[in-house]
Amino acid sequence: MDNASKIKPVKMAAEERRKYILSMLEQYGSVTVSELSEHFGISEVSVRKLLISLEQDSLLQRTWGGAVRTARTTAELPYQVRESKYLQEKMAIARAAYDMINDGDSVYLDSGTTTFELAKLLCNGPKRGILVATNALDHAGVLLGQQGISLILIGGEIRHDVRACSGYLAKDMLSNMVFDKGFLGIEHISFSHGLTTPNMNDAEMKRWILRTCKQSYVLADYSKFWNDSLIQIAPADRVYRIITDWHIAEDDISRFQAKGVSLVSAPAVSNL
Missing domain, CATH: 1.10.10.10 (Winged helix-like DNA-binding domain superfamily/Winged helix DNA-binding domain)
Structure with missing residues (x-):
C-alpha cells in the first residue's frame, strides 16, 4: 500500500x-x-x-x-531466492536447533536453507562425535572433512532446483537407518493440513525422514505458517517439536500447544 x-x-x-x-x-x-x-x-x-x-x-x-x-498450492520459490529471504530468522532458528543436539548424537539434516544454517553451526560449534546424514549437497559440502563429524551422503536422483537427492535410492538407504534426531525444512504449516509441500517426491522423502528419526524437528520461519502446499506430509503433531522465530504470536503458540503440538520460538539474537 x-x-x-x-x-x-x-x-x-x-x-x-x-x-x-x-x-x-x-x-x-x-x-x-x-x-x-x-x-x-x-x-x-x-x-x-x-x-x-x-x-x-x-x-x-x-x-x-x-x-x-494467498500463494498457489503448487508454488515453490527457487532455491536462490529462498537463500536470502528471512536470513536473520533462519540463523536464530538454527541456533535454537543446535541447542537440541548433544555430543555423540546421530543427526539427519533435510535439504533446505534453514537446515543449511544448522549445518554451518555444526561445523563451527564445539559439539563433536556427531554422525550427520543428509541428502542435501550444500550441507554435505560444508560438513565434509570437519573434525569430530562423521558424514553420510544419502544418494539418489539429484533435484537441481533444491540441490538435493531424492527418489527410491534415497528412500532405500533411509529405510535401513535410525537417527537420534532429524531436522526438516518445510514449505508450509497450517492447523488444517499440518506439514505440506508442493512436490510429491519431496513429500515422500520427508515422510521417510520422519519414520527414521526418534525425535524430529521442523525448522520453519514465520513466513511458512498459515498456508498450504499441494501435498500433505504429516499432521503437525507427528513431529517432536516445531522451531520457529520470534515473530510468531503467543496466541498462535498456545493454539498449537492445545492441539498437542510442541512449538517453540527462537529469540532474535543481536550478534547474528
Whole structure:
C-alpha cells in the first residue's frame, strides 16, 4: 500500500472492509495492520480479527504485522531466492536447533536453507562425535572433512532446483537407518493440513525422514505458517517439536500447544 491510501479514516461496513483488503492484496501483494487501522479508523486489534477471519476463509495469509496474498498450492520459490529471504530468522532458528543436539548424537539434516544454517553451526560449534546424514549437497559440502563429524551422503536422483537427492535410492538407504534426531525444512504449516509441500517426491522423502528419526524437528520461519502446499506430509503433531522465530504470536503458540503440538520460538539474537 502506498502513501496515497493514507488519508482520513474511511467509514466502511465489515463486508466492505473485507473487499477493500482483498483488492489491496490483489494490487500490491501485501497489507499491514497499521495502514489498515489508519485507513479504516479502527483499532489494530480489530484489524487483526478481520485478517484472522479472512485467513480462516483461505483468502489471505497472515504475516508478522499484516498479511499477504494467498500463494498457489503448487508454488515453490527457487532455491536462490529462498537463500536470502528471512536470513536473520533462519540463523536464530538454527541456533535454537543446535541447542537440541548433544555430543555423540546421530543427526539427519533435510535439504533446505534453514537446515543449511544448522549445518554451518555444526561445523563451527564445539559439539563433536556427531554422525550427520543428509541428502542435501550444500550441507554435505560444508560438513565434509570437519573434525569430530562423521558424514553420510544419502544418494539418489539429484533435484537441481533444491540441490538435493531424492527418489527410491534415497528412500532405500533411509529405510535401513535410525537417527537420534532429524531436522526438516518445510514449505508450509497450517492447523488444517499440518506439514505440506508442493512436490510429491519431496513429500515422500520427508515422510521417510520422519519414520527414521526418534525425535524430529521442523525448522520453519514465520513466513511458512498459515498456508498450504499441494501435498500433505504429516499432521503437525507427528513431529517432536516445531522451531520457529520470534515473530510468531503467543496466541498462535498456545493454539498449537492445545492441539498437542510442541512449538517453540527462537529469540532474535543481536550478534547474528
